[in-house]
């Protein structure tokens with residue numbers, strides 16, 4: 001395994017002592033095969049145990065290790081050192097308040113996620129004897145892509161609209177709402193529309209497309225949001241031009 | 248929470264300089280100013296046409312000035328960027344599912360280009376170019 005001296009410039013912030021964050025430089029010997037998260041773990045174990053950051057799975061599944069790496073929102077467990085030259089700048093995810101070092105306050109996202117009811121809302125109660133809810137492969141395919149979201153929030157860090165207007169419900173939450181709206185077993189669309197078809201919902205999006213470019217799971221949130229816009233517009237026309245179709 | 252988290256401010260007027268993808272986006276948004284300016288020029292032309300032969304001929308002559316040519320080249324460039332950048336994202340907004348699969352994005356984009364070419368040809372034929 002070839003080793004390399006890796007220099008990391010990490011944004012540090014201690015809320016008890018610091019007025020604002022400052023960069024700290026670390027230099028550690030790392031194998032080329034390592035990811036940025038490995039380097040951070042190595043620093044924490046051998047150089048500076050006070051360095052704080054979130055991670056869990058180390059396999060791009062849990063979505064907790066999101067950081068800005070050289071200004072780009074990335075999963076640090078999926079960012080290989082061999083893909084970077086020179087000093088690697090590591091900062092907490094943009095647009096979220098910094099709690100400590102690379103740890104951000106994510107309450108805003110969690111609250112928004114709850115608001116869009118990201119779960120199946122049953123239409124009418126079915127007795128257990130009626131058996132399972134069946135779905136064809138085609139019905140599954142309709143929403144499958146949007147189930148891949150791991151709630152890593154990279155899309156919020158990439159979205160300039162969220163940076164400028166923090167009330168925006170944002171890419172991941174709206175994409176998940178869309179995922180359940182598209183599900184043939186679900187009947188919760190109307191309740192979700194209250195949140196996502198509003199000004200703070202999908203109409204805050206101006207289709208920058210940054211969310212889809214950074215999404216590590218290729219969910220394509222930008223696509224989901226445009227589809228919600230089109231469907232909401234059709235709802236409006238149906239309601240105003242075809243009153244007899246109102247249910 | 249007992250200690251206050253640190254909030255990083257986003258620069259309200261210069262945020263799009265922070266990343267090349269934001270610049271690309273702003274360029275796409277700015278193209279609409281040129282599209283609007285050209286639509287306005289068309290309206291002026293229509294008005295001149297309604298005013299009679301003399302006004303129309305003066306208008307056509309003004310179109311041949313160097314400033315007008317520069318304007319037209321700029322508008323053409325922005326209009327092309329506007330059209331292609333929007334066409335290329337249509338599969339995201341309008342995915343078409345056929346059975347268990349989706350129609351490939353390039354087919355949807357291609358259809359847009361095809362319709363664009365057909366409509367442009369129709370306009371040119373109507374204008375007596377051929």
Ligand code: FES
Nearest residue numbers: 057058063065077
């Ligand atoms: S540690 Fe779980 S996604 Fe990176």
